[in-house]
Amino acid sequence: MKKLPIHRRGIEISPLSLGCMGFGGGWNTGSVTDEHVMEAQQALETSIEHGITFLDHADIYTFGKAEETFGRLLTEKPQWREQLWIQSKCGIRFEESATVPGRYDFDRNYIVKSVEGILSRLKVDYLDSLLLHRPDPLMDPEEVAEAISQLKSAGKVKYFGVSNMSRGQIELLQAYSEEPLIFNQLEMSLAKLDFLETGVLVNHPDGKYLQFPEGTMEYCRLQNIQLQAWGSLAQGLFSGRSVDDQPEAIRATAKRVSELALEKDCSREAIVLAWLMKHPAGIQPIIGTTNPERIAACSQAVDVTLSREEWYSLYVSARGKNMP
Template identity: 60%
Template sequence: MKPIPFQKRGIQASQLVLGCMRLGGDWDDKSPITEQHYKEGQDALETALEIGINMFDHADIYTKGKAERVFGQLLKERPSLREQIILQSKCGIRFPQGTSPHQFDFSEKYILQSVDGILERLGTEYLDILLLHRPDPLVDPEEVASAIHQLKASGKVRHFGVSNMSHSQIKLLQTYSDEPFIANQLEMSLLKSGFVDTAITVNQEAARDNVFPEGTMEYCRLENIQLQSWGPLAQGYLSGRSLDGQPERVVNTAKLVEQMANEKDTTAEAIVLAWLMTHPAGIQPVIGTINPARIRSCKDATTLRLTRDEWYTLYTSALGRNLP
């Protein structure tokens, strides 16, 4: 099996990442973290480690910071674990506060302030990777570069990346920064296949409704940027979630996934993730569940690869139309 881009850079990250967005309970400022939340976090962490996951994905906004606090407590109870795992978090999204509206903020001050908060909540002295969460239309790339320089020099962040960005947005930031951007996290799944559609529908009418930025996959592959997928399990629609109200293409694809899983003596989750991981770009799925059973059901995806025929059969089924 080919190494993923992170591994080519010497970052020994697992091919699957556990997304920690669901840790800590509700997305509000009032609900406290409970013992049950810590128990859920511990069970998710232990199960992830059990199946070989050593990378964990956070963001400062997840459950209003409670996700990082839960994980920080787990690390406090097992301090030796910190050097055995890879911690990634994100910053740049600001929720409404007072008269300030919901916005994206890549100002130097906000990035530095955000990282200090992340480190405090996680109870660690450094992040392995910091991602800029969503593009800020008011970004000053020189400010971003200055923040990155300070974070690197202080040892607070070892590597940097982005999330939800096109190749041109990455190139703008990279032009001003000496530190390479080594990751780009985007929504990609069997039901969010714009990253494939973009390549196939060049000069086709079908390209009109595709929002995935053309050239981004190719740029990331050329620059050895790790592509990460958020939402890789397609919100569970292909692995057991109720299909009431779903279009025919989703219903048919769920049946096909189940059939393939039975034939290969594996799980639907493994088939859905394997579809992503069979792509030669070395996509790294960030699974968003903290349910131990569902985490375990993803294990086979790290060794399962689909044939070309199987891959295209799933793709065209989910697409719901013939290829041009």
């Protein structure tokens, strides 16, 4: 698998990322078992074999067990550390009581403490990148900048970014931080089209129903911010999951994906991901599976080239109506 530079920043990452939310045996309070570690090892071995060396974690995934599972695995195979780009996220806190609800927290001390916990669970000395997971309405950008500076100077995080943030939110943070924010992770897929529709439906009445913040894609491209797509496989809607109970647009798109996969002699997963990667922003899909066969199927995406007409055939099919 070829490597993809992050625009002009001189950093190279694998064009696909392995999402680690499935590590650790599920969203429960059980312990990490040898079976969980073995499952993660099989997923990671397959990923490395196919050139997928960027790992996406978060401190909340399976209540911390995802990172703990990876940490146990890395203890057994320390040689993997320098082969991998390890990213994690922080800022989401779970409900603690009837009066302390689930919330977001970008307090300086909380960010620093979160990273210390992440490093401890992952059994690493530093993160290649840290993302702020979801926007905190009580965010003080000066505090966030202080946390970023502290983590950078301590050598605990190399690069920083955000997740699920708009242009304005990124601009506000960047205005106070000397360290560049170089990632933005957003939900984008054939089933989640607002990242395209926001641009297509400018000056169109249907645009008022969109949820994606206008100008975010363009801003990230102008600022050399790598866009990462979570939910990129749309939970298998177009690559094998039953769509009998889905709207006509989904069924038609699944059929078109299958046709293209047959024509190009590749997996359906590869078509779905190649569609995202065709976008000139250079989107990096995050694949959230631990199934080795599916990881291998996804890796084919880097060798698939869709024509403009093929790309539009999928887009128009998925939107369920002709272009305006």
